[in-house]
Amino acid sequence: MLPFSVDESSPPQQIISGSSLAVSLPRPPRRFYRHGWHSWSLAAWTDLSPLPIQKPYILHPMQVDPVHAKEIRPHGSWVGAVEFDDGAILLLGSLGLGAHVTLNGNQLEGSYEAGSGDWLIAQGDEAAVFSEYAAELGKRFGLKSNKPAPRVWCTWYSLYSAIDELLLHTAIEGLGDLPFDVLQVDDGWQTSVGDWQANPRFPSGMAPLAEEIKSTGRKAGLWLAPLIAVKSSKLFREHPDWFLHDERGRLVSAGHNWGEYLYALDATHPAVREWLAALMKQVRSWGFDYLKLDFLYGGALPGRRRQEMLREAAYRSVLKDLREAMGPDAYFLACGAPIVPSIGVCDALRVGPDVAGTWEEHREAVLLHNPTTPGVRNAIRTTIHRLWLSRLVQADPDVAYFASAGNSLANEQKQLLQNLALVCNFKATSDLPQWLNPQERNDLLHFLQDPQRIERISPRVFRINGRIVDFEPAMSLPAPAAGPDRLAGAITGWLGDQSWALALNHRLQKNALQKTKRGP
Numbered sequence: 001m002l003p004f005s006v007d008e009s010s011p012p013q014q015i016i017s018g019s020s021l022a023v024s025l026p027r028p029p030r031r032f033y034r035h036g037w038h039s040w041s042l043a044a045w046t047d048l049s050p051l052p053i054q055k056p057y058i059l060h061p062m063q064v065d066p067v068h069a070k071e072i073r074p075h076g077s078w079v080g081a082v083e084f085d086d087g088a089i090l091l092l093g094s095l096g097l098g099a100h101v102t103l104n105g106n107q108l109e110g111s112y113e114a115g116s117g118d119w120l121i122a123q124g125d126e127a128a129v130f131s132e133y134a135a136e137l138g139k140r141f142g143l144k145s146n147k148p149a150p151r152v153w154c155t156w157y158s159l160y161s162a163i164d165e166l167l168l169h170t171a172i173e174g175l176g177d178l179p180f181d182v183l184q185v186d187d188g189w190q191t192s193v194g195d196w197q198a199n200p201r202f203p204s205g206m207a208p209l210a211e212e213i214k215s216t217g218r219k220a221g222l223w224l225a226p227l228i229a230v231k232s233s234k235l236f237r238e239h240p241d242w243f244l245h246d247e248r249g250r251l252v253s254a255g256h257n258w259g260e261y262l263y264a265l266d267a268t269h270p271a272v273r274e275w276l277a278a279l280m281k282q283v284r285s286w287g288f289d290y291l292k293l294d295f296l297y298g299g300a301l302p303g304r305r306r307q308e309m310l311r312e313a314a315y316r317s318v319l320k321d322l323r324e325a326m327g328p329d330a331y332f333l334a335c336g337a338p339i340v341p342s343i344g345v346c347d348a349l350r351v352g353p354d355v356a357g358t359w360e361e362h363r364e365a366v367l368l369h370n371p372t373t374p375g376v377r378n379a380i381r382t383t384i385h386r387l388w389l390s391r392l393v394q395a396d397p398d399v400a401y402f403a404s405a406g407n408s409l410a411n412e413q414k415q416l417l418q419n420l421a422l423v424c425n426f427k428a429t430s431d432l433p434q435w436l437n438p439q440e441r442n443d444l445l446h447f448l449q450d451p452q453r454i455e456r457i458s459p460r461v462f463r464i465n466g467r468i469v470d471f472e473p474a475m476s477l478p479a480p481a482a483g484p485d486r487l488a489g490a491i492t493g494w495l496g497d498q499s500w501a502l503a504l505n506h507r508l509q510k511n512a513l514q515k516t517k518r519g520p
């Protein structure tokens with residue numbers, strides 16, 4: 001490990017090459033900036049105590065970088081920073097793929113998974129060091145696309161997977177002339193995750209749906225998770241050899257969702273590459289010109305690939321192929337996506353976990369120490385800590401809510417989320433038109449159409465059209481479970497690791513959804 005030290009007389013920015021680097025800190029730090037691996041993984045300033053290992057373990061491949069999931073020292077993907085008592089920041093950030101930064105006592109250590117690469121060491125205030133890091137990444141990975149930021153209505157956060165042709169038709173009509181640029185169909189249209197054909201709830205097929213959306217003068221958007229498949233899919237049953245295996249020849253888990261195990265495609269396999277390109281061409285030929293490609297971390301999981309290469313390099317290479325196959329005119333939103341390897345390839349990147357109709361769940365936040373699960377507080381916290389990415393990519397903070405029906409958010413919580421969308425300049429909602437009262441519909445109209453003047457006053461405080469907005473209420477992390485919560489956490493964590501319990505939970509949620517989709 002290359003030793004390196006900095007003090008007040010060091011230049012504010014230096015670029016050093018090496019496979020691993022240990023930067024001795026001039027004085028003890030008080031906080032650490034953690035940067036999670038992909039869209040949903042936590043990004044936040046934390047104190048220096050160990051962050052409890054998040055539960056359940058079965059979800060690690062889909063929520064954090066599984067290679068570092070059990071690291072208890074402060075650590076992060078590609079970049080880490082420390083803050084000293086006087087507020088000064090020292091950042092260590094890799095300018096290449098497959099790197100990790102850990103705080104080890106009074107040393108900030110960075111190392112590449114394989115080979116070596118450049119590192120930026122920057123000192124200054126928070127805004128300055130992150131802006132420098134973004135600028136250096138931009139030189140190597142590419143800059144933000146010049147496509148205008150779209151205003152999106154998406155099906156997920158109202159209808160979830162319970163979508164069908166008729167419901168969408170009603171929603172499209174109800175949206176009337178609200179100024180959305182994109183109507184995006186999310187999860188629920190496909191036969192199975194892996195089998196990307198319209199299911200029986202879309203008897204007319206996908207092309208007429210895209211056509212109907214486009215007849216309203218908007219782009220048609222579609223959700224797919226092209227790099228993973230569920231165990232029960234036809235794709236997995238017919239091509240088990242297309243999926244990522246480990247050194248011992250066992251399948252690599254990509255997590256557990258939709259009530260079953262997920263597996264990741266080995267995108268270095270030539271047949272997989274052909275299949276992916278054909279899939280992109282197919283959805284484009286149906287008429288969809290906005291693609292939300294999700295669960296993309298599947299392309300960068302550790303495992304033994306056909307063509308041996310760094311896992312993040314394999315991911316970036318397939319991402320470029322997907323982009324090429326969909327064509328430069330398509331708008332590409334990457335979600336569940338490893339952050340740095342997606343820069344310069346997609347148009348927009350989800351920079352936080354999912355929102356939900358709740359602020360925070362005690363079970364997830366406290367019992368399971370899980371800051372990745374859907375919830376407004378988790379989404380705001382991580383997104384605010386990723387705003388420095390805005391100069392590289394359109395940062396998607398996920399949707400905002402306007403309806404009082406269908407969620408349990410307080411007004412201030414809904415407003416904080418709406419303000420987050422303004423700060424990111426990425427405006428989206430899933431609110432069903434029939435759930436909005438006239439006042440709420442009017443608020444949504446103004447949100448979509450009014451220009452905003454945004455000024456950043458401090459890392460967490462903004463002035464939006466003259467109004468002061470402070471995101472502080474969403475910033476801290478709940479204290480680790482204590483007393484009876486510890487036992488409850490152990491039991492909940494154990495249950496969460498049982499595939500049957502997750503499958504049962506999935507069935508219960510699906511049934512509940514069938515009841516609510518007719519209206520709150």
Ligand code: 9PG
Pocket residue numbers: 040059062063156186187223257294335336353354372373374
């Ligand atoms: C569709 C959804 C929506 C949503 C995506 C993604 O368990 N998890 O950690 C987990 C996180 C996110 C997630 C699903 C599961 O949601 O972010 O917008 O498209 O898929 O299924």
